[in-house]
Amino acid sequence: MTGIAGNSSENVAMKKRLVIFGIGDAAQLAHYYFTTDSQYEVVAFTIDAAYLTDSTLCGLPVIAFEEILKQYGPEEHDLFVALGYSKLNAVRRGKYVEAKALGYRLASFISSRATVLNAGKIGENCFIFEDNTIQPFVTIGNNVTLWSGNHIGHHSVIKDHCFIASHVVISGRVEVGEQCFIGVNATLRDHIRIGERCVIGAGALMLSDAESEGVYMGMATERSRVPSTKLRKI
Structure with missing residues (x-):
């Protein structure tokens, strides 16, 4: 799945069709990376209906995940779950499992x-x-x-x-x-x-x-008692 695809019409025709789950920063980053450095063509975004706030993102349609099988079925589309680490990755894990159960190949x-x-x-x-x-x-x-x-x-x-x-x-x-x-x-x-x-x-x-x-935390750096205006070598 690596490598930058060219811009010729032949390469465009060979690209696999991809739907991205998510509408946040991770989803926008996924759109950028898959578009510029993969053999996928991103065709749409999807999100649970309860979080659907806009009909487009990055110039592409955003649809309710509950409707995805009707418009972007797993026979012709792969899916990528673009979520962060919320609840110790449990949210991303749950959507990954759900997408697999619907028959999608996860890119x-x-x-x-x-x-x-x-x-x-x-x-x-x-x-x-x-x-x-x-x-x-x-x-x-x-x-x-x-x-x-x-x-x-x-x-x-x-x-x-x-x-x-x-x-x-x-x-x-x-x-x-x-x-x-x-x-x-x-x-x-x-x-x-x-x-x-x-x-x-x-x-x-x-x-x-x-x-x-x-939970294992590193030590945070504390502010020095000496203000920056008193430092002679800076």
């Missing part, structure tokens, strides 16, 4: 600007941004988001429904359980296990295993 986006060396061991509905490095023998499950600039070390396993923010370092042979959130600039040493539904905060340093449903 993944893998940036052509990512370094992917794990022989394609990446599941469905993954959103892998630019500048990620995925080393050999890594396994990435379904419905995983890797924001930009992460390092996923050799032989590591990222299980289903995880969200990993930017500039995270996951060292070799780490296992990350389902529905985890890992914040910006967190570092995980090698050979540790992160249990299910853990929150690893921004800047956290993990040197040992994390129990399921644990």
